[in-house]
Amino acid sequence: MSSTIDRSAPVRAGEELPHNLLRDYLAAHLPELDGPLTVEQFPAGFSNLTYLLRIGDHELVLRRPPIGAKIKTAHDMSREYRILSHLYPVYNKVPRPLLFCDDEAILGAPFYVMERVQGVILRAQPPRGIDLTPALMRSLSETFIENLASIHEIDYEAAGLGDLGSPQGYVKRQVEGWTKRYFNARTDDVPAIERLAEWLQQNLPADSAKAALIHNDYKYDNLVLAPENLGRVVAVLDWEMATIGDPLMDFGTSLGYWVEATDPEEWQRYGFGLTSLPGSLTRSELLEHYERRTGRRVDEPVFYFAYGLLKIAVIVQQIYFRYQKGLTRDPRFAQLGALVKACGDLAQRAIERNRIDSLG
Numbered sequence: 001m002s003s004t005i006d007r008s009a010p011v012r013a014g015e016e017l018p019h020n021l022l023r024d025y026l027a028a029h030l031p032e033l034d035g036p037l038t039v040e041q042f043p044a045g046f047s048n049l050t051y052l053l054r055i056g057d058h059e060l061v062l063r064r065p066p067i068g069a070k071i072k073t074a075h076d077m078s079r080e081y082r083i084l085s086h087l088y089p090v091y092n093k094v095p096r097p098l099l100f101c102d103d104e105a106i107l108g109a110p111f112y113v114m115e116r117v118q119g120v121i122l123r124a125q126p127p128r129g130i131d132l133t134p135a136l137m138r139s140l141s142e143t144f145i146e147n148l149a150s151i152h153e154i155d156y157e158a159a160g161l162g163d164l165g166s167p168q169g170y171v172k173r174q175v176e177g178w179t180k181r182y183f184n185a186r187t188d189d190v191p192a193i194e195r196l197a198e199w200l201q202q203n204l205p206a207d208s209a210k211a212a213l214i215h216n217d218y219k220y221d222n223l224v225l226a227p228e229n230l231g232r233v234v235a236v237l238d239w240e241m242a243t244i245g246d247p248l249m250d251f252g253t254s255l256g257y258w259v260e261a262t263d264p265e266e267w268q269r270y271g272f273g274l275t276s277l278p279g280s281l282t283r284s285e286l287l288e289h290y291e292r293r294t295g296r297r298v299d300e301p302v303f304y305f306a307y308g309l310l311k312i313a314v315i316v317q318q319i320y321f322r323y324q325k326g327l328t329r330d331p332r333f334a335q336l337g338a339l340v341k342a343c344g345d346l347a348q349r350a351i352e353r354n355r356i357d358s359l360g
Contacts, residue, residue, distance in 0.1 A: 006121040006224070008040035008052035009180040015041065015049055015067060022062075025106050026055065026113070027136060029099055033058050047319070048240060052116065059118075061095065063316055064111035068323070077110040078102060080240045084114065086160045093147070093235050117235040120223035122274050130230070134279025141281035142289065144220065147233045149293040152212040152247040159213075165243030167211030174249055175200045175307065182314045185321035188337050192344025196310050206298045207246050214250035216241035219257040220273035247305050251290055255283050255301075255356060256308025256343075261359045267346050270339050283356045305346040305356045313343035315336055 011017070023037040033151055036057025042050040042061075049067070053060040063077065077100065084097040095114040102110045126132050134346075156162060166173075179197040215222075217238055224235040259268055260283060263277040270278060281289065283305065298304065318334040349359045 003210050004121065006042070009043045011039060011041040011051070011101060012043070017051065017062075021106050025101065025103075026053075026099075026271075030113075032092070034100055047315070048238075053113070059116040060098065060113050061116050062111055062113050063088075064107055065109050066319075076240065076290075077112050080242075081104065081112040082244050083161065083239045084112075086328065087154075087239070090159045093233055094239070095237070097236055098318075110338075115222050118227075119234045120227050121224055122220040124273065126274060132274060132277055133152070134277075136230060137274070137277045137279035138281065140220075140225075141275075141279075141286065143231050143233060144223070145281075145286050145289045146293060147223070147236070148215075148218055148251065149290060151215055151218070151236070152215045152294060153223055156213040161213060161244065164213070165245050167245050170245040171207050171210070171249060172204055174245075175204065175310075178307075178311050179316045182310075182317055185314070185318045187317070187321055187324050188340075190313075190341050190344055192341060192348050193310070193313055196313075196344050196347045197307060198349075200303065200307055200310060203303055204305055205248075208296065210247075212247040212250070214238070214245050214247055215239065216243060216250060216253060218250060218254045220275065225315075236287025240335060247294075247296065248298055249307060250288075251298070252306075252308040253311055254303045254308070255286065256312045258283050258286065259360075260279055260357055262358050263345065264360050265348070268343050270342060287356070301352050301356050302354055305350055309343045309347040309350075313340045316340050316343070 017039055019037065019039065019128040022039070026033065026037065033055040035058075038054045040052045040054075042052060047064055048063050051062040051064075063080070065077065081097055081100040084094050087094045088096055095117045097112060097114045100110070100112040101107075104110065120127055120130070153183065156164065175197070179201070182193060182197065184228075188214055215236065217240070218236070222236060222238045223233050226234050257272040257275075258278075259270075259272060259276045261268075263276070274280075284301075287301055290296070291298055316336050317340050320340065346359060350356055354360065
């Protein structure tokens with residue numbers, strides 16, 4: 001099963017790390033690690049840059065903001081490092097954080113280093129050597145939602161994360177915040193996104209009675225799965241947007257990433273993972289499973305799904321904005337404008353039909 005482990009690759013042009021400065025810094029702050037330093041990059045992410053560091057027999061992961069990112073509240077390395085540091089003792093599905101550096105003289109930006117957790121990460125294309133049978137995809141779907149429920153049950157006060165966010169007024173604040181971020185990064189005219197933002201503002205549900213620690217970007221490619229048993233989550237990655245807030249908004253984000261086989265062809269083309277394979281739960285089945293597992297009622301599923309799609313559209317638009325401005329040369333970003341429109345179109349279908357699946 002070693003061939004299915006998530007792989008690194010050579011560093012992309014323009015995203016290299018200053019090797020000698022990094023080597024000397026790590027030697028001074030992690031002296032127990034001995035050996036030459038080699039650096040590769042995990043190529044799949046669209047946000048923070050993630051690198052594999054090999055020092056002798058040790059494998060570490062380094063995270064830093066994307067080149068040219070100027071988004072005030074995003075890509076906060078110190079915040080993400082703090083979250084991992086507090087979660088690691090109480091939730092055994094995060095990598096162990098090792099080192100945070102705010103000296104921009106080293107890499108040109110703050111960064112942190114954590115232990116590497118090896119396992120399988122499911123992305124748009126299935127890993128070679130794994131037969132994703134209907135039975136396995138159903139098990140994965142159930143594991144996915146069970147683990148989200150477990151995150152929402154973490155005692156964040158006991159973990160020392162009670163000051164991480166402000167849950168009161170969370171729903172309204174998120175809709176307004178993501179709408180503002182969209183217009184700040186707007187490049188093309190996408191009327192469907194503007195209508196979506198207006199509809200969300202006019203249909204705000206009340207905040208959930210009980211706040212929770214929420215991941216805010218929970219999807220298949222942020223999960224590390226055990227190679228010998230893909231039904232077991234080894235680690236949850238990318239906690240940069242985690243906060244204390246409304247768990248139903250977190251669930252809505254996951255719904256937004258969940259592509260179904262009955263979705264419109266243009267939406268399936270962007271497949272955020274493998275959720276449309278036979279055996280996978282539908283979005284409605286995910287909702288039912290989440291309600292049974294948590295005891296929470298989701299009375300306005302269309303709102304949370306549509307919110308998830310707005311949020312995805314804005315995240316993609318911010319990346320596309322950086323590409324349009326020449327702040328990144330990653331060729332994967334050239335077509336992201338079409339994905340923004342697809343988010344808006346699918347949300348409009350859900351709103352018009354007042355449902356979250358069978359939208360083809």
